[in-house]
Amino acid sequence: MFNKKIHQYITAIFGYALITLSTTVFAETILIKNATIYDGNTNKPYEGNVLIDGKIIKKVSPNDMQGDFIIDASGKIVTPGFIATDTNIGIVEIGALSVTRDDSSEIYKIGFSIYDAFNPNSTLIPWNRSNGITSALTIPQNTASPIGGLGSFFVLDGELDITGEKDMVMTGRVGGSSNHSRSETYAVIDDLLSFAKSLNQKDLSKDADISEVIDNSTIAEFMELHPRDVRALFKLLNNDLPLVMKAHRASDLLKLVEIKKKYNLNLIIMGAQEANLVKDVIAKNDIPLIINPINNIPGSFDELASNIKMAGMLEKADIELMFTAPRSHNFHLIRQGAGVAVANGMSYETAIRGLSATPAKVFGLEKRGEIKQGNFADIIIWDADPLEPSSMPEYVFINGQSIDLTTRSSRLRDRYTSDPEKPNTYRN
Amino acid sequence: MTNLIKYLQLSILVFLCFNIELSAKPFESTYEPLPPINLLIQNANIYDGEGNEFQQTDLLIQDRKIIAIGKDLPVSDSFQVIDATGKWITPGIIDIHSHMGVYPAPGVSTSSDGNEATSPVTADVWAEHSMWVQDPQYTLALSGGVTAFHVLPGSANLIGGRGVTVKNLQRNTINSMKFPDAPHSLKMACGENPKRVYGNRQQAPSTRMGNIAGYRKAWIEAESYLNRLNEYESKSEDAKEMGYKPTRDLELDTLAGVLKGEILVHNHCYRADEMASMIDVAKEFGYKITAFHHGVEAYKIADLLADNGICGALWADWWGFKHEAYDMVQANIAIVDQARNGTGCAIVHSDDAIGIQHLNQEASKALAAGLRAGFEITKARAMNWITSNPAKAAGIYDQTGSLKVGKNADVVIWSKNPFSVYALAETVFIDGALAYDRATNFYPSSDFDVGIIKPSKNRTE
Numbered sequence: 001m002f003n004k005k006i007h008q009y010i011t012a013i014f015g016y017a018l019i020t021l022s023t024t025v026f027a028e029t030i031l032i033k034n035a036t037i038y039d040g041n042t043n044k045p046y047e048g049n050v051l052i053d054g055k056i057i058k059k060v061s062p063n064d065m066q067g068d069f070i071i072d073a074s075g076k077i078v079t080p081g082f083i084a085t086d087t088n089i090g091i092v093e094i095g096a097l098s099v100t101r102d103d104s105s106e107i108y109k110i111g112f113s114i115y116d117a118f119n120p121n122s123t124l125i126p127w128n129r130s131n132g133i134t135s136a137l138t139i140p141q142n143t144a145s146p147i148g149g150l151g152s153f154f155v156l157d158g159e160l161d162i163t164g165e166k167d168m169v170m171t172g173r174v175g176g177s178s179n180h181s182r183s184e185t186y187a188v189i190d191d192l193l194s195f196a197k198s199l200n201q202k203d204l205s206k207d208a209d210i211s212e213v214i215d216n217s218t219i220a221e222f223m224e225l226h227p228r229d230v231r232a233l234f235k236l237l238n239n240d241l242p243l244v245m246k247a248h249r250a251s252d253l254l255k256l257v258e259i260k261k262k263y264n265l266n267l268i269i270m271g272a273q274e275a276n277l278v279k280d281v282i283a284k285n286d287i288p289l290i291i292n293p294i295n296n297i298p299g300s301f302d303e304l305a306s307n308i309k310m311a312g313m314l315e316k317a318d319i320e321l322m323f324t325a326p327r328s329h330n331f332h333l334i335r336q337g338a339g340v341a342v343a344n345g346m347s348y349e350t351a352i353r354g355l356s357a358t359p360a361k362v363f364g365l366e367k368r369g370e371i372k373q374g375n376f377a378d379i380i381i382w383d384a385d386p387l388e389p390s391s392m393p394e395y396v397f398i399n400g401q402s403i404d405l406t407t408r409s410s411r412l413r414d415r416y417t418s419d420p421e422k423p424n425t426y427r428n
Numbered sequence: 429m430t431n432l433i434k435y436l437q438l439s440i441l442v443f444l445c446f447n448i449e450l451s452a453k454p455f456e457s458t459y460e461p462l463p464p465i466n467l468l469i470q471n472a473n474i475y476d477g478e479g480n481e482f483q484q485t486d487l488l489i490q491d492r493k494i495i496a497i498g499k500d501l502p503v504s505d506s507f508q509v510i511d512a513t514g515k516w517i518t519p520g521i522i523d524i525h526s527h528m529g530v531y532p533a534p535g536v537s538t539s540s541d542g543n544e545a546t547s548p549v550t551a552d553v554w555a556e557h558s559m560w561v562q563d564p565q566y567t568l569a570l571s572g573g574v575t576a577f578h579v580l581p582g583s584a585n586l587i588g589g590r591g592v593t594v595k596n597l598q599r600n601t602i603n604s605m606k607f608p609d610a611p612h613s614l615k616m617a618c619g620e621n622p623k624r625v626y627g628n629r630q631q632a633p634s635t636r637m638g639n640i641a642g643y644r645k646a647w648i649e650a651e652s653y654l655n656r657l658n659e660y661e662s663k664s665e666d667a668k669e670m671g672y673k674p675t676r677d678l679e680l681d682t683l684a685g686v687l688k689g690e691i692l693v694h695n696h697c698y699r700a701d702e703m704a705s706m707i708d709v710a711k712e713f714g715y716k717i718t719a720f721h722h723g724v725e726a727y728k729i730a731d732l733l734a735d736n737g738i739c740g741a742l743w744a745d746w747w748g749f750k751h752e753a754y755d756m757v758q759a760n761i762a763i764v765d766q767a768r769n770g771t772g773c774a775i776v777h778s779d780d781a782i783g784i785q786h787l788n789q790e791a792s793k794a795l796a797a798g799l800r801a802g803f804e805i806t807k808a809r810a811m812n813w814i815t816s817n818p819a820k821a822a823g824i825y826d827q828t829g830s831l832k833v834g835k836n837a838d839v840v841i842w843s844k845n846p847f848s849v850y851a852l853a854e855t856v857f858i859d860g861a862l863a864y865d866r867a868t869n870f871y872p873s874s875d876f877d878v879g880i881i882k883p884s885k886n887r888t889e
Contacts, residue, residue, distance in 0.1 A: 093748075094748055094749070094750065094751050094754060095748060095749035095750065096620070096749060096750045096751070097750075097751055123748075124748065277881070294782055294786070295782060296568060296782070296785075296888075297533050297565065297568070297781050297782060298533045298534055298564055298876075298887065299533055299534060299535055300534045300535060300536070301534050301536070303534070304534075304880055304881055304887055305881055305887070305888070306888075307888045308568075308571075327746075327748075327749065329746075329747050329748035329749070330745055330746070330747070333745075336786075336789060336849060339789075339849030339850065340786070340789075340849060342849075342850065343849060343850045343851070343852055344852075387849060388792070388848060388849050389789055389792065389793050389849055390792045390793050390795070390796035390847070391796075392796075392800070409747075409756055409757055409758065412727075412755055412757050413727070413757040413758070413759050413763075413801055416727050416728055416730075416757070416763065417759070417763065417801055417802065424728070
């Protein structure tokens with residue numbers, strides 16, 4: 001309610017344009033003053049001021065600056081907007097209702113893209129945004145191929161005119177399965193990547209040519225690949241597309257390192273519940289990890305080494321860490337996970353970085369994830385420590401726009417805590 | 429000869445009586461606590477689970493009980509002393525909704541024993557007979573300060589069976605973990621799960637109205653069974669000898685236990701309208717619902733819950749995984765707590781082996797949401813949501829759930845204020861015995877953890 005008022009205040013002063021329109025033609029600047037800034041990179045926090053001009057951070061400085069609209073953030077922590085990796089935000093509305101899920105394909109195995117399914121009006125967006133998530137790497141769920149499925153990057157401004165980057169990661173997974181050996185999975189991955197390596201740009205311009213390539217490949221024919229799948233495989237190897245592989249068991253993590261080396265992949269491992277058993281190899285090969293640090297459950301025989309202290313141990317091994325949470329509806333709980341990681345041995349600064357600058361760097365999200373001059377102004381002003389799950393943002397800026405923090409949830413709350421004299425369906 | 433026959437008859441009668449007595453209470457708790465220590469915890473900040481906060485206060489534990497709370501309690505040679513300056517003390521945390529043991533880790537089909545999803549009414553099954561005592565998750569919950577938890581069957585069925593409350597002290601038989609004198613519960617489930625499970629098999633229930641009909645049919649049978657039992661019991665001894673005792677029915681035993689008030693109803697139910705209907709079913713058959721579980725829409729009928737003395741066992745923020753869990757409000761727990769001038773009963777539950785380790789953080793989120801919604805709620809009161817209120821709902825409040833003089837010494841020492849994410853449970857006492865100590869790596873481990881990755885080490889070493 002408080003947030004809404006401030007938003008209305010800003011709206012009243014600047015007009016609606018600030019909230020709804022591109023601010024490139026908008027002259028006024030916003031100055032966030034006297035904040036405790038965690039800028040997302042390796043530095044310790046500092047007291048300073050952030051000047052937002054249009055979509056962009058114009059200046060960050062410990063020195064005083066002038067701004068048209070000033071927000072006093074004394075005693076408040078300011079961070080970059082947090083980035084969700086490994087999420088279904090925008091492509092799932094209700095988990096158990098398949099009609100609201102757009103995260104799988106029965107036709108495409110490798111080149112399946114979720115980009116066109118993204119729904120900027122999903123209720124998951126305002127909810128996660130009001131909890132500090134300003135952009136998301138949305139990925140499909142498993143396909144019929146162990147590598148396959150393309151994820152896209154989305155700025156969570158809720159605009160129907162989507163700001164994002166299409167098909168900028170490929171996903172995959174290996175591990176225990178009730179119907180086949182993981183050895184078979186590795187053979188399929190090796191065959192697919194070997195096929196990918198054999199592809200030439202000139203063979204990929206026409207679908208008819210691709211069909212011929214498929215016919216001449218045992219694995220492509222056996223997997224019933226489509227031209228979209230083949231183009232995606234080519235892109236994986238030739239455009240250095242990040243490959244996010246979900247795997248847990250120590251032996252699987254080592255196997256993935258071998259595959260990375262053999263095919264020179266831009267590999268990121270997700271899950272990695274046993275990473276602490278092979279942390280030196282992961283560090284030596286510069287493989288970033290997306291972990292859920294609150295998960296210490298030996299949930300499968302692939303995850304026996306699950307350990308609440310893992311995040312701290314991996315940090316000490318100099319591994320780049322990002323965070324995931326099991327449910328996209330509350331993906332913002334990566335903050336709680338990061339807080340638990342800090343409680344169990346990770347440094348606070350690395351945890352903040354894992355929520356912001358690390359994913360921006362690892363996934364090449366240009367001008368995101370850090371509060372620095374020239375970056376897009378994705379900025380959160382927190383009411384308290386962002387790693388305390390009880391904290392929430394007071395302000396969220398995405399591309400320099402102040403976001404209305406109203407959610408369907410806050411509306412329902414207000415509906416049942418005000419106007420009790422009215423029949424409930426006649427309230428707000 | 430006649431005397432012998434009489435003797436035999438008597439013996440048989442005695443045997444039968446004894447037998448009846450035995451069968452009336454099978455599977456009794458054989459719990460034995462760890463060795464007690466007499467302990468003075470000094471200068472701690474305390475949330476007592478009764479809504480009170482005490483700063484820089486001492487707590488005295490003797491012979492497994494809390495015997496004093498106060499400033500500057502006298503030091504004596506017969507007590508160990510812990511200096512808890514800057515630390516916090518709470519009652520042992522209690523989770524009213526757990527599936528540890530019945531859905532143990534690793535989650536594999538061979539030990540996935542939480543849902544007897546073969547018939548919509550399986551009041552005859554008992555969760556304790558599915559619980560795997562070697563589940564490695566119990567000790568993880570202990571590291572989050574959990575000293576007791578209530579394990580329920582799953583929600584596939586309208587009536588899923590009996591739940592059990594256990595001490596969080598891992599042992600190698602389930603009876604030796606059972607909380608002494610804790611009542612059984614009955615798990616019931618509304619909504620999507622039963623109608624999906626059985627509807628997919630083209631059998632009843634396949635709709636919500638089919639669900640309600642299913643409960644009512646079961647209770648009609650239970651009423652009739654209880655009437656037959658009561659009718660038999662009201663007969664003279666002679667008449668009893670002449671007649672037949674009604675044959676025991678495990679399913680109806682459980683339901684009759686609810687109607688007699690001996691078994692507490694814990695009802696999985698998300699939607700407000702369905703909770704209201706379930707209250708009507710309970711009134712029709714004269715039983716009480718102890719708690720609605722999950723209740724994502726409880727805030728919509730918070731007054732109705734308070735008026736009927738029903739607790740809401742709720743999550744701080746889970747939503748969206750099902751349609752009936754779509755209308756999440758983070759202030760749900762606070763709204764239920766504050767209903768009818770603060771007479772509501774709110775519980776933070778986990779239903780999750782990770783969540784159970786951080787119930788203090790879940791309570792912290794729920795409290796913060798309540799404050800943002802404009803309620804005035806203290807941290808000391810919010811502590812009740814994970815201690816005394818679940819103890820009441822599990823029927824063990826006379827023994828535990830708050831730091832009252834005379835109660836079991838189930839006590840957690842936290843490194844910081846437990847409403848912070850950075851607070852760790854440092855030391856946990858169950859019945860005045862040391863059960864967990866973070867600094868010295870003292871904790872139970874399951875057989876599963878032994879040598880499973882490296883033969884010479886335990887799982888997480």
